[in-house]
Amino acid sequence: MAKLESKVPSGPLAEKWRKHKTEIKLVNPANKRKYEVIVVGAGLAGSSCAATLAELGYKVKNFVFHDSPRRAHSIAAQGGINAAKNYQNDGDSVHRLYYDTLKGGDYRAREANVHRLAEVSVNIIDQCAAQGVPFAREYGGLLANRSFGGAQVSRTFYARGQTGQQLLLGAYSALSRKVGDGGVQLHTNSEMLDLVLVDGQAKGIIVRDLITGAVTRHSADAVVLATGGYGNVFNLSTYARQSNATAIWRAYKRGACLANPCYTQIHPTCIPVSGDYQSKLTLMSESLRNDGRIWVPKRKEDRLKKPADIAEADRDYYLERIYPSFGNLCPRDVASRAAKRMCDEGRGVGESGLGVYLDFSDAINRLGEPAVRERYGNLFDIYHEITAESAYQTPMRIFPAVHYTMGGLWVDYNLMSNIPGLFVLGEANFSDHGANRLGASALMQGLADGYFVIPYTIGDYLAGQKPGSRPATDRPEFKQAEDNVTGMTKRFLENKGSQPVSHFHKRLGKIMWEHCGMARTKEGLEAALQKIPALKEEFNATVRVPGSADTLNQSLEQAGRVADFIELGELLCRDALTREESCGGHFREEHQWPDGECKRDDEKFGHVAAWEYQGEGKAPLRNTEPLNYEFTKMSVRSYK
Amino acid sequence: MNLLGSLFKSSIGKKILMALTGLVLFGFVTGHLVGNLQIFLPPAKINAYAHMLESLGAGLWLIRGFLLLCLVIHVWLAIQLTLENRAARPQAYGAEHVIRATLASRVMARTGIVVLAFVPFHLAHYTLRVGSPGWSEHTFRLTDGTLVRDVHTMMVQGFSNWLVSGFYVIAVGVLAYHLSHGIVSAVQTLGLKNEKWAGQVERFAAAYCWLYFLLNAAIPLAVLGGFVKLAA
Amino acid sequence: MVAETPSKKLFSVTLRIWRQAGPSAPGRFVDYPAKDVNPDMSFLELLDVVNDGITLKGDEPVAFAHDCREGICGTCSCTINGKPHGPGKGIATCQLYMRSFQDGDTIVVEPFRAKAFPIQKDLVTDRAAFDKIQQAGGFISVRTGAAPDANSIPVPKEDADLAMDAATCIGCGACVAACKNASAMLFVAAKVSHLGLMPQGQPERDKRVLAMVQTMDEAGFGNCTNQYECSAVCPKLISHDFIARMNRDYVAAIFKSRFKPASNAAAGGAG
Ligand SMILES: Cc1cc2nc3c(=O)[nH]c(=O)nc-3n(C[C@H](O)[C@H](O)[C@H](O)COP(=O)(O)OP(=O)(O)OC[C@H]3O[C@@H](n4cnc5c(N)ncnc54)[C@H](O)[C@@H]3O)c2cc1C
Ligand code: HEM
Numbered sequence A: 001m002a003k004l005e006s007k008v009p010s011g012p013l014a015e016k017w018r019k020h021k022t023e024i025k026l027v028n029p030a031n032k033r034k035y036e037v038i039v040v041g042a043g044l045a046g047s048s049c050a051a052t053l054a055e056l057g058y059k060v061k062n063f064v065f066h067d068s069p070r071r072a073h074s075i076a077a078q079g080g081i082n083a084a085k086n087y088q089n090d091g092d093s094v095h096r097l098y099y100d101t102l103k104g105g106d107y108r109a110r111e112a113n114v115h116r117l118a119e120v121s122v123n124i125i126d127q128c129a130a131q132g133v134p135f136a137r138e139y140g141g142l143l144a145n146r147s148f149g150g151a152q153v154s155r156t157f158y159a160r161g162q163t164g165q166q167l168l169l170g171a172y173s174a175l176s177r178k179v180g181d182g183g184v185q186l187h188t189n190s191e192m193l194d195l196v197l198v199d200g201q202a203k204g205i206i207v208r209d210l211i212t213g214a215v216t217r218h219s220a221d222a223v224v225l226a227t228g229g230y231g232n233v234f235n236l237s238t239y240a241r242q243s244n245a246t247a248i249w250r251a252y253k254r255g256a257c258l259a260n261p262c263y264t265q266i267h268p269t270c271i272p273v274s275g276d277y278q279s280k281l282t283l284m285s286e287s288l289r290n291d292g293r294i295w296v297p298k299r300k301e302d303r304l305k306k307p308a309d310i311a312e313a314d315r316d317y318y319l320e321r322i323y324p325s326f327g328n329l330c331p332r333d334v335a336s337r338a339a340k341r342m343c344d345e346g347r348g349v350g351e352s353g354l355g356v357y358l359d360f361s362d363a364i365n366r367l368g369e370p371a372v373r374e375r376y377g378n379l380f381d382i383y384h385e386i387t388a389e390s391a392y393q394t395p396m397r398i399f400p401a402v403h404y405t406m407g408g409l410w411v412d413y414n415l416m417s418n419i420p421g422l423f424v425l426g427e428a429n430f431s432d433h434g435a436n437r438l439g440a441s442a443l444m445q446g447l448a449d450g451y452f453v454i455p456y457t458i459g460d461y462l463a464g465q466k467p468g469s470r471p472a473t474d475r476p477e478f479k480q481a482e483d484n485v486t487g488m489t490k491r492f493l494e495n496k497g498s499q500p501v502s503h504f505h506k507r508l509g510k511i512m513w514e515h516c517g518m519a520r521t522k523e524g525l526e527a528a529l530q531k532i533p534a535l536k537e538e539f540n541a542t543v544r545v546p547g548s549a550d551t552l553n554q555s556l557e558q559a560g561r562v563a564d565f566i567e568l569g570e571l572l573c574r575d576a577l578t579r580e581e582s583c584g585g586h587f588r589e590e591h592q593w594p595d596g597e598c599k600r601d602d603e604k605f606g607h608v609a610a611w612e613y614q615g616e617g618k619a620p621l622r623n624t625e626p627l628n629y630e631f632t633k634m635s636v637r638s639y640k
Numbered sequence B: 001m002n003l004l005g006s007l008f009k010s011s012i013g014k015k016i017l018m019a020l021t022g023l024v025l026f027g028f029v030t031g032h033l034v035g036n037l038q039i040f041l042p043p044a045k046i047n048a049y050a051h052m053l054e055s056l057g058a059g060l061w062l063i064r065g066f067l068l069l070c071l072v073i074h075v076w077l078a079i080q081l082t083l084e085n086r087a088a089r090p091q092a093y094g095a096e097h098v099i100r101a102t103l104a105s106r107v108m109a110r111t112g113i114v115v116l117a118f119v120p121f122h123l124a125h126y127t128l129r130v131g132s133p134g135w136s137e138h139t140f141r142l143t144d145g146t147l148v149r150d151v152h153t154m155m156v157q158g159f160s161n162w163l164v165s166g167f168y169v170i171a172v173g174v175l176a177y178h179l180s181h182g183i184v185s186a187v188q189t190l191g192l193k194n195e196k197w198a199g200q201v202e203r204f205a206a207a208y209c210w211l212y213f214l215l216n217a218a219i220p221l222a223v224l225g226g227f228v229k230l231a232a
Numbered sequence C: 001m002v003a004e005t006p007s008k009k010l011f012s013v014t015l016r017i018w019r020q021a022g023p024s025a026p027g028r029f030v031d032y033p034a035k036d037v038n039p040d041m042s043f044l045e046l047l048d049v050v051n052d053g054i055t056l057k058g059d060e061p062v063a064f065a066h067d068c069r070e071g072i073c074g075t076c077s078c079t080i081n082g083k084p085h086g087p088g089k090g091i092a093t094c095q096l097y098m099r100s101f102q103d104g105d106t107i108v109v110e111p112f113r114a115k116a117f118p119i120q121k122d123l124v125t126d127r128a129a130f131d132k133i134q135q136a137g138g139f140i141s142v143r144t145g146a147a148p149d150a151n152s153i154p155v156p157k158e159d160a161d162l163a164m165d166a167a168t169c170i171g172c173g174a175c176v177a178a179c180k181n182a183s184a185m186l187f188v189a190a191k192v193s194h195l196g197l198m199p200q201g202q203p204e205r206d207k208r209v210l211a212m213v214q215t216m217d218e219a220g221f222g223n224c225t226n227q228y229e230c231s232a233v234c235p236k237l238i239s240h241d242f243i244a245r246m247n248r249d250y251v252a253a254i255f256k257s258r259f260k261p262a263s264n265a266a267a268g269g270a271g
């Protein structure tokens, strides 16, 4: 049974972080260079962490599977980053950002973590501006803001529709500076395939060079994982194709607890699947719902008719019908689930039947085409590029898609997992978003963790490690982990199977989406828990991985990742089954209010579920960390 | 790197030198053309002009030396850049595709070589007057009584030869073509161009090059066509 | 049951793909016929499908680089019919859809070719040279925590917008691939200009351009001949104006470093 001590400092909420910083142990400057830290990942969380630790004087080794740190999935974030700067003088404050984030997460995050996030949010903007991030500006030269869902203030900073890109390039430039001066040793095309524990502490990793196939051992005084989210367990998602869960999953198998894996976020406005070959779902900004009206035909028979041929009276503007007060602007999860219900009724549009219309004809009539073009032109262009349809002439087709995973490795207030010496940052941890993440807060969290939290908290751990006590890589623990990796590779390559890896990923995705997607039921989850182990068996027996281990072999990379996804998928369903309530991104049909809103059960589930691996073939252990709300009342989340 | 090092060793430095020397040569050929166009005026004009140049003495040699230096640098760097550029793409594409690089821009080295080949020929022909010793003897008396070399006669006699004129017309055509990319390119290289006025630069270059070619070609053609005759 | 599906007409193409087993192995084109191509399929999705077919036959699938599949990460990098990122303007390979092709087409697919981008396998090239250039000076030296309030340095909107134009570069390397000299000037100019246009970037402006250009030269890229193939294929349509700007910055920097007085003080302060 893992020990889950949150290590939240005592004292008033707003004082905790400041107090904690003054109380935790420090490493003296001369000693810092004697410590080596492995950072896996160079997204917002990883690169900000690697750069900052190197600035402090630690020796940093940074590993990414990408060919350059700049390609991490963070690059794709569009909308913006929140910060409680109150530059708009509209009443924002650290407390308000804290409250919005906590409430947005449906009261399933730790108060102290969320408050710290809100506190350091302001430093992030300062840091990024100083790095030269070209944030949007007003004519006076000061920073501009936009508003985002779940907030009543304008606190989102942005750089056109490419905020993630610009923030990542900022962090990447800081990292590059430290690589240039030798502070960070950068290993690109290097995939971490196992975590090495020595005396119960994280002291190294096993890495495969994706180009040469060489498997190497690396030891350190501490290991930081910042390897991103696991949304591709659904196969189709808005994630980059290569995003994967291997790092956190292998750490899980070494004893790190995986918390709340069932908290997954589904974004309502994405471009629907067009065929079996589909590899990726593209996000369309939520802002479209400000002027677009969502509908499906009233009758199933009409679903393949041209939208223009469906009379007004035969259209069902279902959001406006079901949620008259919020209409098309109801919250993300509600809109997503409603679309699913329409499609389940057989009224979904498009060839696949998995789509609903987002219609701008009213807006065009009301505002004129130029005004609509001005507001949404670039989004209409993206839509046209992908579908070859003009949303000025015919309604867009949209459908919800997997977009973010709130769950992740369990960490305490110091961002350390239950394995001493293993720290987890960014989307890879479970910490700050509870059961649902608000828009523009993932970027904030990644950078908060990397720039402003870990640099302090890692010192507390390292100060307890003797300088130079880092284990040698010829220890048996390293050999065992390396053998584990090479054994897996060998098994894949020697398997005389017949199916490509992608085949299994697609099937896993279908199971997950059907049974563990937007709306989950006991029966569905139980069915999934039958199907997934069967799929795993079939995968092991029939997967075909061509090529060899000592060159670039993308099938081999995929095989390992999909194997992990299959196992993670099972755990995700198990978590969803045991969490018998609805909260945020986790919606159990059995637990809803009459209006379709999530019905939480704070009494029974006001806790974090942290799963602990018990060995192959054994059921994992469900540990819990109670969420003791001291400062804020857990109330029913309502946006009415 | 020191200043000269940065100029001669770095890619941008080399390009800057190419542009600067190119522009010097451009200035020279423009001036040269203006001078030569005096062939359409009474012979006294061009002969007086030639005399004025020759009377510069050491100054003329300084200018010639400077021009030669520019040419040498221009050609030397052209060779270096071209070789480096080839080495940067050791393996060619299976399918070649050009989007908007103009033909002129793609044959700069080749047009340059034609111009380079023309230079010694041209110098030998008119400056050193190899093979036509008689040209050095022709004289002309200006209105103020000075006796000067008769350049006018030399030019008319020179261009009466179809082969010479033909090569000359081709060479100035090729040079104009070289400049059609060269001028715009130099403005960009020196960092003076942007999309706001790129169109104007391009139109200027096109107009200049046509004019340069036509006016230059007009000289031998006028001689061959009998419009410019030996002074009576 | 389902009336008249407005199904797209499927078609066939031949992919003529560059296969090369490793960095020093010889490469060659191999034809792969592809049937039942849906015009709504992306080009990379067709490669996925073709690869699954190759795998089923027991051969090694074509290695190609990709990740975000929405034109932002800069990983995808095919030259299609001689044009980096293929037909279309302002898009990356992953944003190319099969409707851009016709039944019966033979599509030639090659890696980005440049000495500074060695081929690793099939269509995958090593673009680490870009990272090296960045490490040489593509940053503003600001330690975490040392930053002043973000609004204490106003940035004129025009400068911020222009800087953003340059900053949208996704580091794909198409500019290098398209240039007949395999020159990296557009990429480097975009970096230099982005930081050089921001007030925060001024202190290191000269040092930055000198270091980045030197590293670019050492990596084996060719020289710019102002033909603008780079900006024509750039998925973010970054303007070659930035190259002119960098040239200017470079000249200014070399003259300043020659003639500007420098302090004799050694680094560091008194103890
Ligand atoms: C389309 C889209 C739009 C979004 N828009 C927004 C937005 O507007 N605002 C917002 O706040 N959030 C947004 N998000 C969410 C946000 O972008 C991510 O949550 C966040 O960027 C994650 O950052 P990260 O550093 O944790 O991980 P990532 O950026 O995913 O980085 C993971 C890193 O880990 C490395 N890695 C992973 N596994 C291994 C391994 N085994 N070995 C070695 N290296 C490994 C990778 O190479 C990479 O460097 C968006 C997400 C998507 C999909
Ligand atoms: C009177 C003679 C010449 C003039 C006026 C001239 C002018 C120019 C100019 C203005 C440029 C543009 C520089 C730039 O790109 O920034 C140029 C480029 C060039 N010239 Fe010349 N040039 C002359 C002779 C030559 C010769 C003899 C060669 C011989 C090989 C040559 C080869 C080149 C090459 C290769 C370039 C580079 C093209 C490029 O960078 O795109 N030039 N020239």
Ligand code: SF4
Pocket (backbone or CB within 6 Å): C168, C169, C170, C171, C172, C173, C174, C175, C176, C186, C187, C190, C230, C233, C234, C235, C236, C237, C238
């Ligand atoms: S400048 Fe354009 S083509 Fe070149 S790397 Fe950047 S985005 Fe790619």
Ligand code: FES
Pocket (backbone or CB within 6 Å): C065, C066, C067, C068, C069, C070, C071, C072, C073, C074, C075, C076, C092, C093, C094, C095, C170
């Ligand atoms: S795959 Fe990311 S830009 Fe094409």
